[in-house]
Structures are given as structure tokens and as C-alpha cells.
Amino acid sequence: METVPADGLIAASWLLIALPLAGAAVLLLGGRRTDRWGHLLGTGTVVAAFVLGLLCTLQLDGRQVEVGLYTFVATGSLDVPVGLLFDPLSAVFVLLITGVGALIHVYSIGYMAHDPRRRRFFAYLNLFVAAMLLLVLGDNYVALYVGWEGVGLASYLLIAFWHERPAAATAAKKAFIMNRVGDVGLALAIFLMFAQLGTVSYDGVFGSVGTLAAGTVTAIGLLLLLGACGKSGQFPLQAWLPDAMEGPTPVSALIHAATMVTAGVYLIARSAPIYDETPTARAVVLAVGAITLLIGAIAGCAQDDIKKVLAYSTVSQIGYMFLAVGLGPIGYVAGLAHLLTHGFFKAGLFLGAGSVMHAMNDQVDMRRFGGLAPHMKVTFVTFGLGYLALIGFPFLSGFYTKDAIIEAAFDRGDGWGYLLGGVAILAAGLTAFYMTRLMLMTFFGRPRWEPGVHPHESPPVMTAPMVLLAVGSVFAGFLLVVAFPLEEWLAPVFGEPVEAEHVVAPIVVSVLVTAVMVIGVLTAWLFVGRREVPAAAPVRVSPVTRAARRALYADAVNESLLMRPGQWLARALVFVDNRGVDGAVNGLAASLGGSSSRLGRTQTGFVRSYALSMLGGAVVVAGALLAVTAG
Numbered sequence: 001m002e003t004v005p006a007d008g009l010i011a012a013s014w015l016l017i018a019l020p021l022a023g024a025a026v027l028l029l030g031g032r033r034t035d036r037w038g039h040l041l042g043t044g045t046v047v048a049a050f051v052l053g054l055l056c057t058l059q060l061d062g063r064q065v066e067v068g069l070y071t072f073v074a075t076g077s078l079d080v081p082v083g084l085l086f087d088p089l090s091a092v093f094v095l096l097i098t099g100v101g102a103l104i105h106v107y108s109i110g111y112m113a114h115d116p117r118r119r120r121f122f123a124y125l126n127l128f129v130a131a132m133l134l135l136v137l138g139d140n141y142v143a144l145y146v147g148w149e150g151v152g153l154a155s156y157l158l159i160a161f162w163h164e165r166p167a168a169a170t171a172a173k174k175a176f177i178m179n180r181v182g183d184v185g186l187a188l189a190i191f192l193m194f195a196q197l198g199t200v201s202y203d204g205v206f207g208s209v210g211t212l213a214a215g216t217v218t219a220i221g222l223l224l225l226l227g228a229c230g231k232s233g234q235f236p237l238q239a240w241l242p243d244a245m246e247g248p249t250p251v252s253a254l255i256h257a258a259t260m261v262t263a264g265v266y267l268i269a270r271s272a273p274i275y276d277e278t279p280t281a282r283a284v285v286l287a288v289g290a291i292t293l294l295i296g297a298i299a300g301c302a303q304d305d306i307k308k309v310l311a312y313s314t315v316s317q318i319g320y321m322f323l324a325v326g327l328g329p330i331g332y333v334a335g336l337a338h339l340l341t342h343g344f345f346k347a348g349l350f351l352g353a354g355s356v357m358h359a360m361n362d363q364v365d366m367r368r369f370g371g372l373a374p375h376m377k378v379t380f381v382t383f384g385l386g387y388l389a390l391i392g393f394p395f396l397s398g399f400y401t402k403d404a405i406i407e408a409a410f411d412r413g414d415g416w417g418y419l420l421g422g423v424a425i426l427a428a429g430l431t432a433f434y435m436t437r438l439m440l441m442t443f444f445g446r447p448r449w450e451p452g453v454h455p456h457e458s459p460p461v462m463t464a465p466m467v468l469l470a471v472g473s474v475f476a477g478f479l480l481v482v483a484f485p486l487e488e489w490l491a492p493v494f495g496e497p498v499e500a501e502h503v504v505a506p507i508v509v510s511v512l513v514t515a516v517m518v519i520g521v522l523t524a525w526l527f528v529g530r531r532e533v534p535a536a537a538p539v540r541v542s543p544v545t546r547a548a549r550r551a552l553y554a555d556a557v558n559e560s561l562l563m564r565p566g567q568w569l570a571r572a573l574v575f576v577d578n579r580g581v582d583g584a585v586n587g588l589a590a591s592l593g594g595s596s597s598r599l600g601r602t603q604t605g606f607v608r609s610y611a612l613s614m615l616g617g618a619v620v621v622a623g624a625l626l627a628v629t630a631g
Helices: 008-012 015-034 036-062 088-111 116-137 143-158 165-197 202-211 214-232 240-245 250-260 260-270 279-300 306-326 332-359 377-393 397-411 413-445 460-483 506-527 542-551 550-601 607-630
Strands: 003-005 064-075 077-085
Touching: 003 008, 003 279, 008 036, 008 064, 008 116, 015 036, 015 116, 036 377, 064 143, 077 088, 077 116, 077 143, 088 116, 088 250, 088 260, 088 332, 088 460, 116 143, 116 250, 116 260, 143 165, 143 214, 143 240, 143 250, 143 260, 165 202, 165 214, 214 260, 214 279, 214 306, 240 306, 240 413, 250 260, 250 306, 250 550, 250 607, 260 306, 260 332, 279 306, 279 413, 279 542, 279 550, 306 397, 306 413, 332 377, 332 397, 332 460, 377 460, 377 506, 397 413, 397 460, 397 506, 413 506, 413 550, 542 550
Parallel strands: 003 064
Antiparallel strands: 064 077
16 A cells, blocks of 8 residues: 555554653652642543544545654664554554553552552553554654653553552562563564665565565564564563463553553564464465464453453453464454454453452452442442453444454465364353353352441442443454455555455354354353352362462473573573683783782882892803803
């Protein structure tokens, strides 16, 4: 698609990034003077960015608009101008980030009302949104990388916001380090692009990628995937994401619903021309998505922490999106549609979980909940609609987008397609199981509250965003798939939609997925709804349950294969450095020092000593001359 210069309101689209960035600067530099109104400023900047993004999107008209800003690097053959690319794909992400982000900001006003550092919290939220907007609006991979690292920094600050809690500090460090592993892959991919193509701009890379050797394209695709796995919490770098629940609940909603975890999906979708040239890298994307969606779904079945259930659900749902974009042209739009609907219902679920925690003195153990539905009617209804959308209840958002991904998997028309479709259907059944278990343990049954807990509904500033997100959970899928097909909007980016030759009829897929979903719901009711929930998790459980509780031993594997060998290597290098490198230098210095000290003792300052030395030297020289002459 041809890129055109910016005109009209789109020429000011740089304000999308500048507004939240300015808000973060004012709140961080203004100090305590901004405490009284800092939360209002932080919320206002994101709301203004959403309005501006909406107006720019309405002016876009299917074009790809370039907004030039300045030159970032100009040295030798490396020329990296900084500009923004406002096209249908980036517009979709701008609206998601600013729209859902604005609702989370509003919710945070009530949720963080009694926190003495609320102003700083909103500054970090603004910084996060600004970095994410740079990530999706940059017109080259270097700009994307700057936003990528900005998101990593802001997420670290937000996860560790209550850093006085050891668990929060540890979770933030874990997220930061695991993301750095993925970021190395993204950086190497950018280096390889420049080395082989001499450019890092999207137009330059996509226009020339067909001239590269197959191995080079595959290497670039795999390195980009490594970066995507780190940021989106995909196998094998998924272990940080559930631990990130130690941050405040609005952070969980922002990271797990609309922003950070979707960055990897955006990276692969934006790099579609690269993956279209390398079936090998695309197959690895498929494998990563399929493995991750199963890991997340299995682990979610055995968690008792309400936020961790939702976190593993996010791991699984992002796996669906990776599976979709790994399918290539038949799956790009399906994956992005699910990303958008997921932003609504998962944000609503996290905010609902925060509302429950707000009413239960920050308790997160579902075994201490029960019977909350009559006491929190708004939270129950909005959370329930998000739950139904997530499990794929007919005609709610997840029903349309998740089924589209499964249809695309079957449409491959080969054995791998049937395998991938079967895995996706199995994960749908597991999703219905663990989410129904969550609903039953939280809102139904006998109250299991701790003494002194008095459940109550959250204030309107918290429930209003939940209501709006619940509306999106109900209608977003229908709007994106049926009423205003997303594939038509994204046609300038991915090409005109082509009617797929369905291997399995869509109605058959829908019936099959719905049947599996119902089985998952009934199984949860049989295991949880009909039994008394014990206050403590049972100890005598099956090996599968033990593995699920430990997320299939992901942390143990990472510690065994990466962390401990890394520690041993670091200790060995320190030993070599201390005893080898430093030892050699220090030994040489000691030898010179000792020698100079011993030589210094010969300098007594007495003339008779020097005269004797001269006489001795003369005798030695004379003796040598006589010996030579005699010989």
C-alpha cells in the first residue's frame, strides 16, 4: 500500500504519544504539589489521546499515512528517521490502548484512592501508555524497539509499585529479566536487518525481504518471535506473567488485557511480509501458540488465587492469537479480532477481580470467598458477562473470534491443521472449566469469609468502567466479525479478504466448540458446585493437579536449564577473574614492588658504599678484559 504524507488532524497524531508522556513528566517532576489533582491529570491525558485517536481514525479512510518528525540517527550508512505510521493496523491498536487504558485510569481513581503514592502510580500508567503508543505508531523497527523497552521499564515500575512487599519486588525483577531475554532476540533481528538490507524502516525491509536468502529470513523471523514471546508471555518465556499479579489490580488489567501482552502479536502481525517468506518461522509461531494455550489452560485449572487464574487465562488466550497469526493470511485478521475482544472481556474480568478484592480486604484466595453475588450485584453481572464472553458462550464476543481462529486452523486442510484445531478446542473446554470454577468459588455457595469481612459493592468510579467493558464483552465480537468486518478494515494491510474453502463447515465448528464448552461448565459444576469447598487446598492430589499448580514446572525448568547454570557460569568467571586475570596483574605488581624494594635497600646514601661498588665493578670489567685478551 502506498504511503502518503500526513494531512488534516492526522498530522498532529504525534500528540497521541506526547499527551500521556507530558502527563507522566508533570506528575513525576511536580512532586507532592500535584498530589491533589495528579490522578485527574493522568486520566485526562489518556482520555484526550483516545478522542484524538478516534478522530484520526475517522479521517484515515483506509490510507497509510506517514508523519515525519526528525532524524534519530544519521551516521555513515545508517540513517534512521523518526516518524509515525498511522494505518488501519496501528489505528486499531491506538483505539484499544487508549480506550481500555482510559477506563482503567478511571477505575484506578477509586481503587488507589487511599494510597499515599497515587500520583506516582498515575505517572507510571501514563508512561506505560505513551511507550505502548510509540511501539505501535513507530514507522520503523528502531522506533518500535524504543517503545518496546519503554513498556518494559514502565511495567517493571508498575509491578514493583508496592516494592516494600518482597513478592512484588521479586516479581518485577523476574518480569524485567525474562523480558530482557526476549529483547535480545528483537535487537539481534534489527541488527540483522540493517546488516543485510541497509535499512530498518518497514517499507524498506518489507520491500526487500524477498531478496534475502531463505536462512536469513528464517533467522530474522525466529529472532522476532523470541522478542514477541518475552513481551507476550509465551512459551518458553511465560513464567513471568502470572507472577506480575503482585502489582496493583489496574496494572494487571492494563498489562494483561490491552497493552503489553498484545505487543508480541502486533510485532508478528506488523512483520507479516517477513513471515510470509519463511514457512519455517511461521511453523514455530504455530507451535509456540499451541503449546502456550495448553499450558495456560491446564495451569489455570488448579489455581486458587483469583488473579492468577485470570493471568493463566491470558497466557492461554494470547496463545490463541499466536496460533492465529502463525497461520498466515488465513489467520491474521482472526487473531487480531480476538485480541480486540479479549481486551474488553479480560480487562473487565481483572477490574471485577479488583472489585472483589476491594470488598474482601484485599483477599485473593477464592477459597475465602463464596456467596458474593447478592452483596455485589454490579460486579457479579459485569464479571459474569466477561466470563461468558471468555468461555465462548454463543453470540457473545469470544464466541465469534475464538471460533474464527479454530476454523482457520482446520482450514489448513492437512494433518497439522486438524491437530491444531483439536488442541484449540481442548483448550476451549479447559477454559470453560477453570472459569466456571472461579465463578462458583467466588460468587456462589456458602460464604467462607474471614472474620471481620463485610462484602460491599465498589463505588461508581470503579463500577462504571466495568459496565462499559461488559457492554464491549457482549457486542464487540458481533460488531467486528458480522456488522463491520475487521477484515475489510485491515484489507489495506493484509490484502483483500478471500473466501476460504472451509475444510470443516463453520456451523460444525461452532456446534463442536459449544458442546465442549458445555462439558467444561458441567464438569466444573460437578467437581465444585455440588461439593463443599475446603478452606485449604487439598494436599493429596493427583500428579496432574500438582503439575498444574506449579504451571507444569515452568519455573523449575527455567531454574534448572538457565538460572542455575547461569549462576555457576557467573561464579566460575568471577573465580577466573579473581584468581586468573586479577591474580596475574596483582602478581606482576607484587613482583615489581618486591624487586624495587630489594633494589632500594642497596641505595644506602654512603659514599664509601658507592666507591666500593664502583671498585668492584671496575675489577669485574678488568677481569673480563684480561680473560678476553688471554683467550
